[in-house]
Amino acid sequence: MARTVDIIKKQRKASEAAREKLKEFNRMKKAISNALKDRPLTIPQIAEKINQPSDKVLFYLMSMYKYGLVEVDSIDEMDEYYLYRLKQQATNKK
Amino acid sequence: MLKPKTHYDALVVGGGIAGQETALNLANLGYKVALVEKDYSIGGKMILLSKVFPTLDCAACITTPKVSETARHPNIDVFTYSEVEDIYKQERGFKFTLRQKPRYVTEDCTGCQLCEQVCPVVVEDQYQYGLIGRKAIFIPHSIANPRIAAIDMDNCTLCGLCENVCPPKSIDFTQTEQVTQITATAVVLATGYKLFDPTVIKRYGYGKYKNVVTAMQMERQLVPTRPFNNVLRPSDGKVPDNIAYVLCTGSRDATVGSPICSQVCCMYSTKQAQLLMGALPMADVTLYYINIRAYGKGFCEFYQQARSMGVGYVKGKVGRIFEKDNGNLIVRYEDIETGEVAETEHDLVVLSIGILPNKDYQKLFKNVIVEHDPYNYVKQVDELTSPARTSVDGVFVAGTASGPMDIPDSILSAGAASSEAASYLRKVYKQIQPSLN
Numbered sequence: 095m096a097r098t099v100d101i102i103k104k105q106r107k108a109s110e111a112a113r114e115k116l117k118e119f120n121r122m123k124k125a126i127s128n129a130l131k132d133r134p135l136t137i138p139q140i141a142e143k144i145n146q147p148s149d150k151v152l153f154y155l156m157s158m159y160k161y162g163l164v165e166v167d168s169i170d171e172m173d174e175y176y177l178y179r180l181k182q183q184a185t186n187k188k
Numbered sequence: 189m190l191k192p193k194t195h196y197d198a199l200v201v202g203g204g205i206a207g208q209e210t211a212l213n214l215a216n217l218g219y220k221v222a223l224v225e226k227d228y229s230i231g232g233k234m235i236l237l238s239k240v241f242p243t244l245d246c247a248a249c250i251t252t253p254k255v256s257e258t259a260r261h262p263n264i265d266v267f268t269y270s271e272v273e274d275i276y277k278q279e280r281g282f283k284f285t286l287r288q289k290p291r292y293v294t295e296d297c298t299g300c301q302l303c304e305q306v307c308p309v310v311v312e313d314q315y316q317y318g319l320i321g322r323k324a325i326f327i328p329h330s331i332a333n334p335r336i337a338a339i340d341m342d343n344c345t346l347c348g349l350c351e352n353v354c355p356p357k358s359i360d361f362t363q364t365e366q367v368t369q370i371t372a373t374a375v376v377l378a379t380g381y382k383l384f385d386p387t388v389i390k391r392y393g394y395g396k397y398k399n400v401v402t403a404m405q406m407e408r409q410l411v412p413t414r415p416f417n418n419v420l421r422p423s424d425g426k427v428p429d430n431i432a433y434v435l436c437t438g439s440r441d442a443t444v445g446s447p448i449c450s451q452v453c454c455m456y457s458t459k460q461a462q463l464l465m466g467a468l469p470m471a472d473v474t475l476y477y478i479n480i481r482a483y484g485k486g487f488c489e490f491y492q493q494a495r496s497m498g499v500g501y502v503k504g505k506v507g508r509i510f511e512k513d514n515g516n517l518i519v520r521y522e523d524i525e526t527g528e529v530a531e532t533e534h535d536l537v538v539l540s541i542g543i544l545p546n547k548d549y550q551k552l553f554k555n556v557i558v559e560h561d562p563y564n565y566v567k568q569v570d571e572l573t574s575p576a577r578t579s580v581d582g583v584f585v586a587g588t589a590s591g592p593m594d595i596p597d598s599i600l601s602a603g604a605a606s607s608e609a610a611s612y613l614r615k616v617y618k619q620i621q622p623s624l625n
């Protein structure tokens with residue numbers, strides 16, 4: 095059966111803003127995943143490693159947490175920042 | 189999409205707690221009700237709260253049974269993601285237009301969320317007040333009713349991955365808006381309120397300083413389905429240990445067009461302070477207030493309980509907030525007791541934003557005017573003896589559409605509105621059919 099998305103694609107195009115958001119998420123997901131490949135890190139550590147603002151890292155990291163791509167590892171010695179790690183099983187699928 | 193009937197006994201505009209209560213009361217009396225909600229889910233703002241004051245009962249546990257009862261009631265047709273337009277008063281009753289907007293997902297959706305997993309776009313989640321992202325296809329929130337996904341077409345890249353994986357084949361990109369003309373004998377306005385936009389007060393830095401958040405954003409951080417793994421500050425994910433609340437942000441402030449008390453901020457801030465002390469036992473929580481208004485049953489005791497738990501209350505009017513390089517915030521305030529200006533450092537500031545009227549009702553009616561009070565809430569023309577009556581015969585008001593109030597008062601108000609609407613319906617039908625018992 096034909097997909098309804100193919101019908102609608104003939105009538106309209108996706109917005110440039112939507113395409114940019116897709117690219118942005120993919121860029122950040124890849125960068126955060128690479129940063130966490132070796133060991134768990136805190137948000138400021140990830141931000142420093144990938145050279146991105148820490149609030150932006152928080153937004154995307156927590157979105158990845160919501161969709162099961164990362165998980166909490168532990169909290170640092172000062173009880174200030176959580177360390178996050180990749181959720182290996184989920185990572186391969188998404 | 190649900191196909192509407194041509195006539196209902198009552199149209200209830202708004203599916204929050206007041207709208208649901210009104211619809212249920214009328215439906216239980218046998219009246220047919222159309223409940224129209226502009227959002228994807230009924231439940232209003234209450235469904236997004238953590239706990240209620242002063243009992244600290246779980247808000248979701250109270251509201252979800254009512255939401256389910258409303259959704260399943262045989263006498264109620266619930267239209268979500270729909271709007272009412274062009275209401276005309278007629279000789280008997282009202283004529284209106286119902287606009288059902290497409291969510292591009294049919295009622296066959298089982299809420300499995302497989303589509304969310306494959307959708308490649310992440311945008312700000314409006315149900316988490318922008319703290320984290322959601323996908324372009326999404327279930328609004330975990331206790332949404334109906335639990336049907338929706339596609340945010342503005343942010344969809346038309347990749348079609350959701351359609352590929354949907355088990356019941358419920359994705360339909362060709363869905364279109366449905367516009368229907370309907371009549372109703374009575375109308376109940378339960379359009380609720382809007383939250384104050386704190387970007388209006390630039391000196392508080394909301395939107396500029398990442399660690400200045402609204403109380404609704406903090407509320408989401410305190411619910412079980414919270415955006416983060418714990419309460420964290422948005423600038424860098426630090427666990428906050430010194431949190432300030434700025435009360436009366438957008439309330440009792442004529443300079444921002446909101447001169448009256450919002451009635452709920454003192455108590456919801458006190459509630460959040462207590463919940464924070466549970467979530468973060470080492471944290472200091474300070475509330476900057478002008479007056480604490482603990483007027484309801486058990487409110488004063490609730491406030492005293494917070495003080496005895498160690499919540500700090502500073503009688504001070506906050507003038508300005510500054511950000512330090514480390515993301516901490518300096519709160520400058522006038523200490524009302526001493527008259528001195530003082531500054532204190534905090535690592536997270538929560539603005540206790542107030543309630544504003546939702547003026548949407550003013551555009552609904554075309555040939556009659558539903559009058560408003562001096563603050564733009566629906567005018568209660570006989571507030572003392574018939575509080576749900578408006579300036580238009582057959583139109584009633586329920587909940588915060590008539591003014592700021594808390595959840596129990598909204599439900600009480602809805603009880604009054606449904607009683608008055610039922611009485612009106614009875615009177616009208618008796619005129620048509622005098623033999624009616």
